[in-house]
Amino acid sequence: MRDYVIPFDTDNIPKEYVDVVIVGCGVASLYTALMLPDNLNITIIAKETYKETNSYLAQGGVAAPCDKENDMKELFFNDTLTCGRGESDVEAVKILVNEAVDNILNLENLGVKFDKDKTGKYLLGKEGAHSVSRIVRAGDFTGKSIMEVLYNQVEKSKNITIRENIFVVDILTYKNKCVGILVLDNKNIKSILSNYIILSSGGIGNIYEHTTNAKGINGDGIAMVLRANGAVSNMSYIQFHPTVFYDSSHNGQSFLISEAVRGEGAILYNENGERFMEKIHPMKDLAPRDIVSSAIIEQIKKQIAPCVYLDITHWDEEALRLRFPTIFEFCMSKNINMAEDLIPVAPRMHYFMGGIKVDINGQTSIDNLYASGECSCTGVHGKNRLASNSLLEALVFGRRIARNIESKYGKSTKIDKNIRIKNNDSSYKILQDRSSITKWMEQYFGIDRTYYSVKHLETKINNILNDTIEIDYCSRDDIEKINAVMVIKAIINDELNKKLSKNNLINAN
Template identity: 35%
Template structure:
């Protein structure tokens, strides 16, 4: 599908667990789907990096227990209806969709019963897993299903530039007077040809993932720049809780563009955080010790590092876990061995890194945004489930459930709110190159990214103050204007699109952090 202008039924932007689930569920309902991925394959996003697992349920579990754990981890800043929906419906969708339909090979015991583990913040052992490569196993299953589904058209190396809306893009005046601004598709950069496609859609599903790459240190893949947040913000969809960025407490301390995640499941199996002297310290900060929620553990690690003047702390699994670490955590074992660390003998040096965005595009339990015809699922959204801090292993479940729910809602509405008004579709112009100054300089783009990442890490990071946030706001506002002007003068390219999205996402997060005077969860303020 390389035509400059195309019309599709449902456009799904993003190919992680949320995007693939939405596409598959729509296809199972007999609908045609166009699925965009920015990479050359479907698994270039964060889903494939997920190590720990996905929330399910144990025999002695109850939805109310999971609900309580989520609310406690989220500082009771959660949307209770969404929490209740995930707690009750989520495990059923895991069973019906992942276990029975896609047949993900979660670890099982000798009786062929799925093994369940407990992670930080959970009162029960309810986490399904595949060793320490759960996300990779899920993505392999979803990828095979998507590529084998005739109702799904996959377009690779496609980067969405902007969401198309009736108010912002229609050339017919009558549609600008409508009270309901509608999403009608997207302008999409084709990495194969260097051209921009106009893809018009009856419904659009955003599943673009997180924004960790706007920070200096992150566990996220290169694609996680907040593009969904930036596009929806420009289109006029409501966003919420974007200040709540969760920092994972245990990323491998090493040089590199991104930090390798040491799963929370390692602590779930009994590993202890220790300082350079080998002393466990979490019990000094929280009665839950090493299984306290992530924001608590992250700040404890930072405090320990600052107090002792150390560059990192250590995660000791060798002396505290009574399992075969090579078998239970093969990915972590191999990665650590590659940098000279044997986790069966040595403690693992770890530091916090930006990991997960708890807020984003506001959606209801059906995945609907405040912009008609626009749905969203996964990390780019704010469902209200996570509140001020995410409970471990709820991210994959939330993405799965909201991808499934969005597809079901679109399918339900199809007979009633079917196709896009043809006059509206015809009134949307094709992309016009904003400028022809071939002045794109890789050095300038690299410097702008360095400014964004250092600003976010130093001023909008783990600990925030009013002076830091004001400085970040002023610096990012000026950078946004400069990049916006540059964007209007230069032919479009993938690096320029990413920079524009990343800078705007950073500005949205900073603005929200500055407005929220309350210190809570991931948004930790010291005045």
């Protein structure tokens, strides 16, 4: 495997130097930047604007045991472990649970307004596999509310610079130490050297044809770590959200119908008007996501319609507009009035439990390189993430990274600003078109994948890796395609390694 995707020589390209550089501008990045000491010079680089992140799209909220009367840390701990199917890292889950409320209070101190009643008590949402209501929320636009506050705070911070619409190509490594990043800024290659590098580059949604994820989310940071021979973990653990708005005329980013809608009593029906979750799990429509998604796929196989239906018509229009303004407006734009009509939904790729392997302080296997948020694998989610634990993970472990860097800063040696890194390998281009690759993921690595479908995908991916050409200039699109294919290859390897050791026949869940 090549270490870098483009040729360069840091002595012959523009070079900058900062104390900390962060890739991405979602919740994981912005919050970590704000938690770092303000005497550090921090630069945030992102390939899209802060509004084009999964963080901005988050609807339901942040899980946290804030209700002292009805919730306990132990209950939250158990729900997270049960949902993760016994594969979560217990130490990481303890940290997540213990530090949850503190980080919610911290967000409020920064200016985030969560929904509360007149007495100041949180109005908590209920979501799948939670034994009590514990989702701290801001309407059905929690991500947007948090992001607007964090972005504003970052803009006000004199020590933090945000640069959007700049593409990060690779991390720069020197003697198994990360020393900076290589960026593509308006077709110009530049290097940014730094003492500490944090990848907060998000998940992998767009390696699938259909996903709830924002358009740039492509596994780039994970591919950078793979090229640098860093460790990744649980690469085959992909979450499909059960209730994504079904629209036959639409590919790419699909609209999520938050689990909070089922939390408020919405019921799933098949095309014959029959409830089906009652027979499958004691939590019925609020069973863990992997179980509900598999059940929907089974219904779709048995019926003509390619979707099932969500019914919340027992609520009146005014109440729905108030509780779910974003979802209500979206459905209206599709001529569906949630108070009168059923919502067509189907499972779609939503979240990545795997990623860059990190310890409880967000440190990767490469010195000076940290990872936080969806690109990282802390192990808290195990095989199946508990709803609304993702924003929480980004906050808890982002703050831990900031504290870890703070404790080291000044004690560790700074990187040599005159360091020279070169790559003489030429660029290459994968000839296969991107849309075929994302269709294959949908077809061969979905919820109902089998050993044979994964092997078939493996052959197709190996073939396209043999069909490349050398090129002089590698565009952002070319690099993103390479990144997507590298991530897919790692996903296939993990799936085959994990399952082959147990059984030759794969059932996704």
